[in-house]
Amino acid sequence: MQYSPPPLFKQGAPARVKVTVFALLSIALLVVDARLHALTAVRQVAATVLYPFQMAALMPRDALANMGTYFSSISALQKEVRDLKSQQVAMAQAMQQAQLQMAENAQLRRLMDAREHLPVRSQMSEILYDARDPSTRRVVLDRGTRNGVKLGLPVIDNAGVVGQVTRVFPFTSEVTLLTDKEQAIPVQVLRNGLRSVAYGRGQSGLLDLRFVAPNADIQVGDVLVTSGLDGIYPAGLAVAKVIQVENVAQGAFGRVVCQPLAGIDRHRQLLIVMSDQPLPPRPPAEPAKAAATMASKKNLPRMEPVPPPPLPPQPLAPAVAPAAGAAGAANGARVPARATAGVAAAQVPAAAAVHAPAAGAPVATTGTAARQPAAVAPAPAAANGAPRPKEGN
Template sequence: MEYSPPPLFKQGAPARVKVTVFALVSIALLVVDARLHALDAVRQVAATVLYPLQMAALVPRDALSNMGDYFSSVSALQKEVRDLKSQQVAQAQAMQEAQLQMAENAHLRRLMDARAHLPVHSMMSEILYDARDPSTRRVVLDRGARAGIKLGLPVIDNAGVVGQVTRVFPFTSEVTLLTDKEQAIPVQVLRSGLRSVAYGRGHSGLLDL
């Protein structure tokens, strides 16, 4: 007696046969599409139908990317705000210093203009001889009280201050040079603004600070 499986469990074609058939069909479709472009319309329809699904699948990725960009933008903006605040503080300090410097310059200009309008009286004089006291650094000039010389006036040459009038006579005056050991004068280094007092060293002709 021959046995046959019931219709519910009836077996079809073997799996290898199915794989072979599907492979041949796929190869045939590839050849036809490559030669005749017969599946272009089908491909266009499939792409149109699947486009919403593709966009829906990309939503989580785009959302994560946008969130990352948002937080990166927030961090960048916060850093930029901090940098701008620092620059604002630095610029405010620089502006205050510039305003102070402008005010000082304006004040100096006013002083210079005032000095420019003040009459500066000066006169030429000639050294007659050195003072009789050999222990001092003094000279006698050919101008005195009758020429307007007064006690304490500075004496200068082409290099700067050389001494001060310490005695006045009717026709002559005596000048104590800066190199005299009893003479002192305030000085300032223009480059650094350092102030000091220069003292004479006597016969050496030098100064001490």
């Protein structure tokens, strides 16, 4: 039995021969392909067949490269998003500032236009902040006594009256708005000239016309302007517009609700009207005595003249004289005429003596007081020694 090696280890041609053969074969193929271009189709077929294997071999490398690109792109995108958000916020702020400046410029232009049409001098001002008291309607401006601001000056905007200066400091001033409960302004209806007084209603932002007659000619939509009767607000400034008219019972006062025309809660720039209208002089002071007399008479009712009371009837003087003579005769004494005249005068009342006419004046013939002097007339004759008449005669 002959021994032979397994087929795997079976040796063929020598390795050098194999290398030489394959090298020559390769050179021949290269020459043929370069000169004759006969292997182009073979190469394309081989590339097509080997392409899947090539892609499968490159997948690990491509996966690692794509993973690095993925994470780097995510970080870049996040950074870009942050930058865009910050730019968006900055652009939004810039846009808001631009809108605010545009609105402020428009308001300033309107104020300048209104300032040119005002008949009195005015100056621009800006609201710094609202008053601290929440129950009042007040704002603080950036103008004070150093700028010529005084108490009572009106404050307006391009649409109408805003309020009145109620406190003044060196650098600032406090303005009470028109809608404050303690604020009032004399107004008149632009349509018919009806005068009234508008009062603020507080936080509601409206105005009231109080004590209006039920039949007053006021309609919804009427415009109210300043009447100028107070000497503070110039006449003709727009104040409010009537939005509600309530009819009440006969004999009671009506209620009129108005909406201010000015931007009381909207604008920040205002005009302070430097109105220098001279007030009428005060009347001269009365003397102290006359003032006290007038004060004492104010509370007294009006007194009508009271007629004098009628005098009671008195007996005539001749009847008294004989009675006195009889009494003297009974006593055996002569009664002088002067005493008789005194008795007759004693019986005349004091009122008759007051109303008696003077010497030489004509004597009236009517009334008891007029008859008394005639009855006493014989007394002077008796005093001169004239004979006394007797009863028998």
